[in-house]
Amino acid sequence: MSISRRNFLKGSVAGIGCLGLVPVAGMRFAGWAEAGKQPSGVLNYVASSCAICTNKCVFRGQVVDGVIRRLEPEPEFTKARGMMCARGNAGAATPYDPDRVKYPLIRTGKRGEGKWKKATWDEAYAYIAEKTNKVVAEEGGHRSCIGFVSSEGTYHEHYWNQFREIFGSPNSLRHPTLCLSSNIRGNMSVFGTYPWADVKNSPYIILAGADRAESFFTPDTMDMFGDPRKTIICLDPRFTRTAAKATRWYPIKPGTDMAFALAMMHVIIGENRYDKEFVSNHCVGFDELAQHVRQYTPRWAEQETEIPAAEIEKIARDFASTPGAVYYPGRRSGWQGEDVQMRRAVAMVNAICGSFDRPGGLIPNASIPLRNYFYEPAWYDLTRPRLEADDVTFLNPRDGSWIAWRERALRADPYAIRGLFIYKQNVVDSVPDRSKTLELFDKLDIIVSIDTYMSDTAWHADVVLPESNYLERFDPPYSLAGIVPYVVIRQPLIKPLYDTKPGFDIIKGLAGYFADEDGDFLNEYFEGDVESHASNFMADYPGGLEMLKEKGFFTDGRKAEIGAYRSGKSAINTPSGKVEFYSEDFAGRGLDPLPTYKPVEEIPENRFRFLVGRHAIHTHSMTAAFPELNWHMPENSVWINTRSAKKLGIKSGDTVQMKNRTGGEVKIKARVTEAIRPDCVFYAHGYGSLSKAKRLVHGKGAAQAAILESHFESISGNALMHETIVEIRRV
Numbered sequence: 001m002s003i004s005r006r007n008f009l010k011g012s013v014a015g016i017g018c019l020g021l022v023p024v025a026g027m028r029f030a031g032w033a034e035a036g037k038q039p040s041g042v043l044n045y046v047a048s049s050c051a052i053c054t055n056k057c058v059f060r061g062q063v064v065d066g067v068i069r070r071l072e073p074e075p076e077f078t079k080a081r082g083m084m085c086a087r088g089n090a091g092a093a094t095p096y097d098p099d100r101v102k103y104p105l106i107r108t109g110k111r112g113e114g115k116w117k118k119a120t121w122d123e124a125y126a127y128i129a130e131k132t133n134k135v136v137a138e139e140g141g142h143r144s145c146i147g148f149v150s151s152e153g154t155y156h157e158h159y160w161n162q163f164r165e166i167f168g169s170p171n172s173l174r175h176p177t178l179c180l181s182s183n184i185r186g187n188m189s190v191f192g193t194y195p196w197a198d199v200k201n202s203p204y205i206i207l208a209g210a211d212r213a214e215s216f217f218t219p220d221t222m223d224m225f226g227d228p229r230k231t232i233i234c235l236d237p238r239f240t241r242t243a244a245k246a247t248r249w250y251p252i253k254p255g256t257d258m259a260f261a262l263a264m265m266h267v268i269i270g271e272n273r274y275d276k277e278f279v280s281n282h283c284v285g286f287d288e289l290a291q292h293v294r295q296y297t298p299r300w301a302e303q304e305t306e307i308p309a310a311e312i313e314k315i316a317r318d319f320a321s322t323p324g325a326v327y328y329p330g331r332r333s334g335w336q337g338e339d340v341q342m343r344r345a346v347a348m349v350n351a352i353c354g355s356f357d358r359p360g361g362l363i364p365n366a367s368i369p370l371r372n373y374f375y376e377p378a379w380y381d382l383t384r385p386r387l388e389a390d391d392v393t394f395l396n397p398r399d400g401s402w403i404a405w406r407e408r409a410l411r412a413d414p415y416a417i418r419g420l421f422i423y424k425q426n427v428v429d430s431v432p433d434r435s436k437t438l439e440l441f442d443k444l445d446i447i448v449s450i451d452t453y454m455s456d457t458a459w460h461a462d463v464v465l466p467e468s469n470y471l472e473r474f475d476p477p478y479s480l481a482g483i484v485p486y487v488v489i490r491q492p493l494i495k496p497l498y499d500t501k502p503g504f505d506i507i508k509g510l511a512g513y514f515a516d517e518d519g520d521f522l523n524e525y526f527e528g529d530v531e532s533h534a535s536n537f538m539a540d541y542p543g544g545l546e547m548l549k550e551k552g553f554f555t556d557g558r559k560a561e562i563g564a565y566r567s568g569k570s571a572i573n574t575p576s577g578k579v580e581f582y583s584e585d586f587a588g589r590g591l592d593p594l595p596t597y598k599p600v601e602e603i604p605e606n607r608f609r610f611l612v613g614r615h616a617i618h619t620h621s622m623t624a625a626f627p628e629l630n631w632h633m634p635e636n637s638v639w640i641n642t643r644s645a646k647k648l649g650i651k652s653g654d655t656v657q658m659k660n661r662t663g664g665e666v667k668i669k670a671r672v673t674e675a676i677r678p679d680c681v682f683y684a685h686g687y688g689s690l691s692k693a694k695r696l697v698h699g700k701g702a703a704q705a706a707i708l709e710s711h712f713e714s715i716s717g718n719a720l721m722h723e724t725i726v727e728i729r730r731v
């Protein structure tokens with residue numbers, strides 16, 4: 001390599017000017033005037049995008065006299081179409097939340113005791129570097145003893161990953177195996193892609209394990225529920241808001257969705273109702289599938305799912321005979337047993353009916369490719385494989401498998417982990433079995449948490465580095481894939497409050513305290529700043545950056561091209577290049593080439609399966625302590641079915657004790673309801689916080705991670721959060 005890595009970098013971002021903050025000309029919204037008030041000072045609108053969940057809805061932030069007044073949805077951004085949810089609206093107040101982390105903090109008391117000293121950034125970085133370099137030296141120079149954790153949401157995650165690579169650790173842990181890895185893997189194996197369902201144009205939708213009325217409350221969800229011509233079949237052990245809006249709700253026995261899908265295929269193939277043209281021209285392995293599903297009769301599936309055989313038959317026939325019908329790839333049906341195989345079965349129901357690459361069906365996503373932030377991947381010489389490299393068949397090395405990895409780390413197998421650098425993930429609450437995560441923390445010499453709040457993870461860290469809030473910083477263009485793809489951006493509405501920094505500056509600052517093998521400090525790999533990178537990202541779209549700055553989003557009018565696979569215009573990424581039923585790839589890896597049903601574990605008398613699920617006004621563990629949202633629900637309570645509660649002598653409002661099979665236990669108030677199956681219980685995420693600095697949720701209700709047992713699935717590495725069995729008694 002003749003040019004140095006850093007010169008290479010300089011070249012890639014050369015000639016980029018500074019992007020000023022551009023207030024939007026003209027008032028498009030008359031908020032203040034309507035309210036009969038006149039602002040005393042300057043009114044600005046800044047186009048940006050929400051960061052309270054993954055949707056990234058675009059808004060115009062109204063700033064009066066340098067203070068954020070409200071966030072107004074951008075009507076031209078059709079993905080949100082002039083809508084922001086309760087959470088997004090509440091975001092306007094977050095920079096002013098007195099409970100946010102305001103300064104770098106170094107722990108002075110015991111871990112989790114809550115004693116801190118305020119530090120300068122340099123003191124904090126130096127402290128981290130000293131501890132880290134010491135343990136790395138003790139590990140013979142192996143930097144793989146430091147795990148790097150991050151979650152979805154901002155582009156800084158990519159800088160973070162770059163930092164990990166040049167630092168020299170293979171141990172990256174991201175959120176997918178706590179979320180949708182199994183769903184992605186199942187769909188990839190059948191379709192070679194993870195498609196999106198065209199619910200807008202579908203007249204018949206099976207929503208299983210997808211509470212879209214709470215989790216993706218987007219305009220296409222509203223279109224779906226608002227259209228009386230659509231039939232919506234909801235399979236959910238809970239009567240959710242989605243169930244309330246559906247045509248029919250079936251409280252399916254958890255973990256049996258595969259039986260439902262196999263029996264549907266039994267009927268559709270057995271009655272010759274499948275799409276012969278699509279199957280013969282675009283799929284492989286159909287004969288094996290047809291033979292395989294002969295055993296899975298609706299009568300058999302009734303025993304498993306507790307959905308009457310006649311209903312399964314009717315759904316199968318209606319599905320096959322309605323053009324554009326779709327079986328939505330819900331993320332949560334399952335999280336039990338061989339989750340990937342269940343998702344393959346659901347994908348195959350769609351495929352045999354030709355519900356792929358056609359209007360209303362599953363559509364391969366389009367995206368607007370961006371140039372990337374250039375860096376030369378530079379690996380530290382002393383490398384070791386990831387800890388759990390042998391535990392998962394399809395391990396994505398960038399994502400890791402959280403639970404498999406933690407098991408290895410606890411045993412120091414095959415080597416010891418000595419520290420965790422954590423960016424924007426609340427692992428203490430997001431990874432099942434909190435006691436195991438805290439047990440791992442006890443073994444570590446250095447834990448760094450980069451967060452905006454004193455999450456339970458930050459609370460147990462040694463150093464907390466406060467990132468500026470999403471309304472205070474510039475985040476680079478972010479490409480959102482979909483049937484209609486977009487690029488969105490974040491621009492600061494106000495200057496950072498307190499002694500906080502944007503993620504890029506934090507990463508670069510910390511990198512400056514570590515050197516590579518040539519003795520060069522790692523911050524030299526990070527050129528420029530986020531604003532300057534933005535124009536490089538958008539270099540292929542003249543005028544694109546200007547549109548982003550003015551409107552908060554960019555589109556070049558492209559859409560997913562429906563029918564491109566069928567017409568041979570585009571290929572799919574399976575080994576055969578076709579939709580695959582029987583998978584040679586799976587067979588070659590010793591996995592079942594077809595989805596074979598394995599019965600779910602029987603739950604003993606007076607025990608319950610614990611379920612998780614989204615809440616309409618909360619995002620994961622993050623928002624329960626936002627005052628604007630907390631007043632709706634100051635604490636959580638456990639849903640228990642009326643009949644089960646009666647047997648146990650439990651009434652609504654009683655405090656109950658719940659215990660799992662591995663020593664986890666919580667106390668929480670009961671909510672007796674018909675809205676859940678008698679063999680399941682549920683409570684919302686985000687409460688029962690250990691962190692005293694999350695004042696509104698500390699000790700209020702219970703945390704899910706305190707009761708969730710630790711299980712994972714070995715094909716995708718995904719956590720199996722619905723394999724927790726609990727007992728309950730009134731206290």
Ligand SMILES: Nc1nc2c(c(=O)[nH]1)N[C@H]1C(S)=C(S)[C@@H](COP(=O)(O)OP(=O)(O)OC[C@H]3O[C@@H](n4cnc5c(=O)[nH]c(N)nc54)[C@H](O)[C@@H]3O)O[C@H]1N2
Binds near residue numbers: 051154425452467704
């Ligand atoms: N118990 C339980 N665990 C789960 C789930 C569940 O339903 N229940 N769901 C799973 C799923 S689907 C997912 S995707 C994962 C998500 O898991 P996480 O990614 O851990 O999500 P959150 O719990 O929202 O935690 C995000 C953390 O980032 C912080 N944060 C917010 N904004 C910023 C920012 O701008 N900068 C920085 N540096 N920090 C910020 C928040 O304060 C919070 O501490 O959890 C998984 N784990």
Ligand SMILES: Nc1nc2c(c(=O)[nH]1)N[C@H]1C(S)=C(S)[C@@H](COP(=O)(O)OP(=O)(O)OC[C@H]3O[C@@H](n4cnc5c(=O)[nH]c(N)nc54)[C@H](O)[C@@H]3O)O[C@H]1N2
Binds near residue numbers: 208210236617
């Ligand atoms: N408001 C809000 N929206 C969010 C998020 C958030 O935190 N808050 N998080 C975002 C993220 S990261 C994700 S991954 C998505 C997830 O959003 P969804 O995919 O909608 O998933 P959940 O709401 O977790 O679960 C859906 C339903 O599955 C049900 N279920 C449980 N077990 C089974 C089963 O065996 N079979 C069937 N058929 N159903 C079962 C649960 O009762 C639950 O109601 O939401 C996203 N949107």
Ligand code: SF4
Binds near residue numbers: 055056057083085
């Ligand atoms: S929190 Fe609400 S407004 Fe914000 S991105 Fe998510 S859906 Fe959109």
Ligand SMILES: [Mo]
Binds near residue numbers: 179
């Ligand atoms: Mo997720």
